[in-house]
Amino acid sequence: MDGPFNAAVLIVSTTAAKDPSADASATVLREVLMQDGGGRWDVVDERIVSDNVFDIQRNIMLWADGPNAVNLIITTGGTGFSVADVTPEAVAPMIHKSAPGLIHAMLSASLSVTPFAMMSRPTAGVRNKTLIVTLPGSPKGAKENLQAIIKTLPHACLQAGGANSRALHAGGVKKLEADAGIDRSPAQASTSSHQHHHGHSHGHGHGHGPGHSHGHGSLQRFTTPSSANSSHLSNDFSQGPTRRYRESPYPMLSVDDALALVLEHSPEPHTELVKVDENIVGMVLADDIKAKENVPAFRASIVDGYAVVVPKDGSVKGAFPVTGVSHAAPGEIPPLNEGEIARITTGAPLPPGANAVIMVEDTTLKTMTEDGKEEKDVEIQADGVTDGANVREIGSDIAQGSVILKKGEQISAVGGEIGLLAAVGVAEAQVYRRPVVGVLSTGDEIVDYHRPGGLKLGEVRDTNRITLISAAKEWGFPVIDLGIASDKPGSLEETLRAGLREADVLITTGGVSMGELDLLKPTLERSLGGTIHFGRVAMKPGKPTTFATIPVKDNAGQRVSKAVFSLPGNPASALVTFHLFVLPSLHKQSGVSPVGLPRVPVTLAHEFHVDARPEFHRVVVTIGQDGLLTASSTGGQRSSKVGSLRSANALLCLPGGGGKLEKGSKVNALLMNAVRGG
Secondary structure (H helix, E strand, O other), X not given: OOOOEEEEEEEEOHHHHHOHHHOOHHHHHHHHHHHOXXXXXXXXXXXXXXXXXXXXXXXXXXXXXXXXXXXXXXXXOOOOOOOOOOHHHHHHHHOOEEOHHHHHXXXXXXXXXXXXXXXXXXXXXXXXXXXXXXXXXXXXXHHHHHHHHHHHHHHHHHHHOOOOHHHHOOOHHHHHHHHHOOOOOHHHHHHHHHHHHHHHHOOOOOOOOHHHOOOOOOOOOOOOOOOOOOOOOOOOHHHOHHHOOOOOOOOEEOHHHHHHHHHHHOXXXXXXXXXXXXXXOOOEEOOOEEOOOOEOOOOEEOOOEEEEXXXXXXXXXXXXXXXXXXXXXXXXXXXXXXXXXXXEOOOOEOOOOOOEEEEHXXXXXXXXXXXXXXXXEEEEEEOOOOOOOOEEOOOOOEOOOXXXXXXXOEOOOOOOHHHHHHHOOOOEEEEEOOOXXXXXXXXXXXXXXXXXXXXOOOOEEEOHHHHHHHHHHHOOOOEEEEEEEOOOHHHHXXXXXXXXXXXXXXXXXXXXXXXXXXXXHHHHHHHOOOEEEEOEEOOEOOOOOEEEEEEEEOOOOOEEEEEEEEEOOOHHHHHHHHHHHHHHHHHHHOOOOOOOOOEEEEEEOOOEEOOOOOEEEEEEEEEOOOOOEEEEEOOOOOOOOHHHHOOOOEEEEEOOOOOEEOOOOEEEEEEOOOOEXX
């Protein structure tokens, strides 16, 4: 498909909605689409709505959600700071894939004209297969913004519509630009090329020494590694770099063997009594829960109608006086005698003496009170009515004393468990306590990510700490920020001891490789008396991942063991190994089963190259209309590349051994987040 493309224009203006002649933007946008768009656009619909979120969203769904969806939706107006400006708030929640590049291009074009363009709040992205772009309300601003992106929009619409991406990009960027009618001077091309290279080449590794190089090429080993001797302790840093090991003393374990050690040596869960409120979400029950009360606690109507006393023959016929009313609200209800009826609402208790309910649909109004506001007599024509008709019996939903939730069940925020506990009067529950997680970054070169000013030579912003803190919190665990420890033995030991006093599990990043300043392992073993259960794992990324346990005294003076995970400093390695090793330990310690990320089979959306080591490749897993899960790579997988985790919702479990896996192959993936729609 090379055009024409269908476009729809939405003018967002309360003024223009009242007087269409007040709008001048639509004509300008049609001209840009026709002239600057190279005749490739057909405006198939154009509407005006007021500054109202519902009206904006209703029209976007009309154009983007049906079988005849348009390729492009352009809105104009409502993108400023005015109280009435709500277009971004209406459009942003509807977008499935954001397009920050288009936003940047539009803002850059406007800022070159006036600094007040920074007051604009454009939004852009894809909904289903339709590209949506919001433009300013002024004709001049709308024109400038659309002109800035118009030549790239056909390509964007083709991709959004599901065209073959490989075929689209055949021939490279220059061909794409030529096809789009983009003419760049050599100077511009040179500048752009430099910026592109620069923006994709700088990693943010936090490791120390050659095991965590900040360089961008593949690591090169020129000798054959020797066999590790597990009888050695880690380096003795007091002996200086001349006495350090040239090979790691830790054997290389498989991922499965390393995970088995994590689960074997992670502490067992502890129980605590907690209140049943929103803070219980995510916790696991340590005991069965029994209902303290019947639900319902009284005989209740399941319909709107009239409570009756059923005679022995089951015939309820004739006109009956309405002697009472029973609503769902609590209160005194007069008893009911045979030959009388009481109006009743769904869920309300039956009056004393009543034993059935007749639906309002089975009645007719016979007479009313003089003021016409109340029913006086109602006629019923019903045969075969039985005791208990349309009545919910006491304890019919939940019987007092019955087990409503079992030991080991996890309380979710969406499954109704909290509501179930509340319904039967359970105010407290015995649960497994969630371990407190302490997160620490190490390294003299690490600086806080929010520190103002530029970086000095050799400095690296600390992305790992905030990332791991966020990940632990997302999984429901309380977190303590332990800051940054320097590469000094005494300082590191002091920080670790402080962390062990406050937290149940410590996570550190950096300092676990073979450099002279990699002090984590020596400090854990030699200074804290810990046991390192593994110090190397045959995986990519995350080879130097280290797991240890440290003996400490708890607040009661009892000696306990606490888990320490020393993760690599490279950002991708740190987050991948958190999900592979730390999360299963946290799950075990909080009673969650099964532990770790859920594993699902997926189909490869394209060819994947296989490394010599087993690799956990960052991917986006989507579900197609056929119900099958498909995995697509997030791009370059270098362990220092923060961008490889952007938008990833799964880790693809690629086997080692080299070679490649063809498109369509079946592979397992570990889900880190919700699966997206295709």
